[in-house]
Structures are given as structure tokens and as C-alpha cells.
Amino acid sequence: MLQVVNTELGEMNLTIGYCQYLLSSQINYTLTNFAEHKEGISHDTINRYLCKEKITPKIVWENVQDKIVVSENGCILFDDSVMDKRYSNKIELVRRQYSGNEHGVVKGIGVVNCVYVNPDTEQFWVIDFRIYDPEGMDKAS
Numbered sequence: 221m222l223q224v225v226n227t228e229l230g231e232m233n234l235t236i237g238y239c240q241y242l243l244s245s246q247i248n249y250t251l252t253n254f255a256e257h258k259e260g261i262s263h264d265t266i267n268r269y270l271c272k273e274k275i276t277p278k279i280v281w282e283n284v285q286d287k288i289v290v291s292e293n294g295c296i297l298f299d300d301s302v303m304d305k306r307y308s309n310k311i312e313l314v315r316r317q318y319s320g321n322e323h324g325v326v327k328g329i330g331v332v333n334c335v336y337v338n339p340d341t342e343q344f345w346v347i348d349f350r351i352y353d354p355e356g357m358d359k360a361s
Contacts, residue, residue, distance in 0.1 A: 238266065240346070277348045284345050291338045296347070299335065302328035313353055 241254045251270075255263040302319040305311055306327045319326045330352030337344045 237261075238270070240344075277350065280349065281347055284347060288336055288345050288347070289338050289341055289343060291340045293340055294336060294338045297335045297337055298332060300330065300332045300352075302326060302330055304328050313351060317352075 237258065238251075238254060241257070251266045252263045255261050255266060302317055302321070304319065304322070304326055305314045308314050308327065311329070313329045314327050315330075316325050316327055317330055318324070319328060332350045332352070333346060334348035335344050336347050
């Protein structure tokens with residue numbers, strides 16, 4: 221299970237909280253910015269947690285499936301993003317790929333997110349994700 225920490229505002233699941241932050245942040249995706257917007261959580265706490273945990277799509281689903289508020293108007297969104305790593309030379313998974321945000325090819329890591337959106341409650345949940353890794357993908361799938 222994912223780590224739950226106590227904050228001044230009560231318990232918070234760090235991974236789910238950080239995933240929701242990444243989805244809603246339009247500009248600044250840093251741990252420092254996340255910590256500045258979550259009372260009782262420090263940058264170091266989040267960093268240590270994310271460094272030691274391996275968060276798989278299965279773990280995300282297991283931790284969110286009971287929290288989803290289903291709606292007849294709900295929908296599932298798929299969004300592909302490229303995490304810009306233009307200054308990285310030694311990070312695995314970094315490759316040249318098209319970024320719609322940059323309107324051109326950049327060095328980065330490709331991620332596809334699957335999000336359930338409930339427009340009635342204006343809530344959303346990350347339900348799955350995949351990191352683009354053509355060399356590591358099972359060719360049969």
C-alpha cells in the first residue's frame with residue numbers, strides 16, 4: 221500500500237496527492253512547489269518517499285478504485301505527455317520525441333496517463349499510466 225502521512229490537515233496519501241497535483245498544475249511540477257501548497261508536508265518527506273517507492277499502475281489502481289465517484293456523465297481521458305529532459309544525458313528512457321507543448325522534437329520521457337473525470341462533482345482520478353519504453357515493451361502485447 222502507498223504511504224499515508226499525517227499533516228496539519230489530516231492524513232494524506234503522498235502518491236495520490238502528488239499525482240493529483242501533477243494533473244492540476246499547469247506550470248510548476250516540482251516537489252518544492254507541491255510541498256509549498258500542502259501544509260505539513262516538506263519537500264524532503266516527498267522526495268525520500270518517491271525515491272524509495274516503485275509506484276506501478278497496479279498500485280495506483282488498487283489505491284484509487286474505491287475512491288472513484290462514478291457518474292453517468294463521467295468519462296475516461298488519455299493524455300500523452302513528454303517530460304522535457306533536454307539537459308539530461310544519462311537518464312534511461314530519455315529519447316527524442318515530438319512534444320505538442322514545444323511544437324517540435326525534444327529529448328524527453330513519454331508518459332500516457334489515464335484519468336477518470338466526473339464532471340458532476342468536478343473531480344478526477346489518475347487510474348492508470350504507462351511510460352513509453354519501446355525497447356522494454358512486450359512485443360506480444
